[in-house]
Amino acid sequence: MSIRHGLLALLDQGPRYGYQLRAEFEARTGATWPLNVGQVYTTLGRLERDGLVVPAGEDEEGHQFYAVTDEGRAELRNWFDTPVSRTNPPRDELAIKLAMAVTVPGVDVPAVVQSQRRHSIKALQDYTRLKGRALAGESAPQAGRQEGSDLAWLLVLDQLIFQAEAEVRWLDHCETRLAQHAEARAKQPAPPQAPGAAGPLPGEGPAPARAGRRGFRA
Incomplete structure (x- = not known):
């Protein structure tokens, strides 16, 4: 800004x-x-x-x-x-949050997406209500208002609405991509076991129990 x-x-x-x-x-x-x-x-x-x-x-x-x-x-x-440059976009906290969430173990990323979607949809509804009020006010201008201020506010509201709509669509896309990623990982073959990690070979009995300081441990 x-x-x-x-x-x-x-x-x-x-x-x-x-x-x-x-x-x-x-x-x-x-x-x-x-x-x-x-x-x-x-x-x-x-x-x-x-x-x-x-x-x-x-x-x-x-x-x-x-x-x-x-x-x-x-x-x-x-x-x-001069057009507003998009070569160096401003940092977006939501994009950074999701980028970090998918790389940090233990984070429920789908839950993060769902929580943000609920918030974004509520914001979209709030902006839409504000736009309705602004349109009603534009049809009945108030005395003392700056010329063009209602139009300026409507333009800002339109931008906020379009931005919220785009964010909801992006979150839907993120959810689809997360599901595809999880499905692809589930289809991958299990990694080979390290040498010595396999169980006894056919014909061999179980490994003998080892004696500990306080008796035997299975």
């Missing part, structure tokens, strides 16, 4: 201070990726260091405003024009 460019996009519409930026960022994304004020001001400090924003005065309450520079606008336009 690019907080940096998200803040630049907000500042492109006019000077704002930290709390305003946090509130508008969360309003436009439905608080899907909540920010704390510390993150906002840390990012603003880096943007100022890089010459992308500058301080733009204070209000009567002492709020420090920031404004975007020409370099900041150029950075923002470049961000909008």
Whole structure:
């Protein structure tokens, strides 16, 4: 998630201070990726260091405003024009968990998959309900709402729904692959026994019992 460019996009519409930026960022994304004020001001400090924003005065309450520079606008336009790279995908905790689970003895991998599927399906249902409410709100816009904020929230919800649907399909695929792997292993011939591990040869009697310090052991 690019907080940096998200803040630049907000500042492109006019000077704002930290709390305003946090509130508008969360309003436009439905608080899907909540920010704390510390993150906002840390990012603003880096943007100022890089010459992308500058301080733009204070209000009567002492709020420090920031404004975007020409370099900041150029950075923002470049961000909008450049596709999001998939060459270095972000770490996915679920994929890492399953990759580890299949290599660690004693883990019930099918149970891990089933548990995650239940969670993902519930998330999908929740997102779908939120989308229904958002669509109802879009048909009756509220006074004071930022122009386009309902559409922005719907786009985020659509992405979350598609992502949850894809995750459920992937988990179904994982379950099928696990079953195929288990079936293939069951069909493999048993490994040969090590020398000396076989029982007595035909015609030979059982091995004699050995005497221990406290009597005989079978």
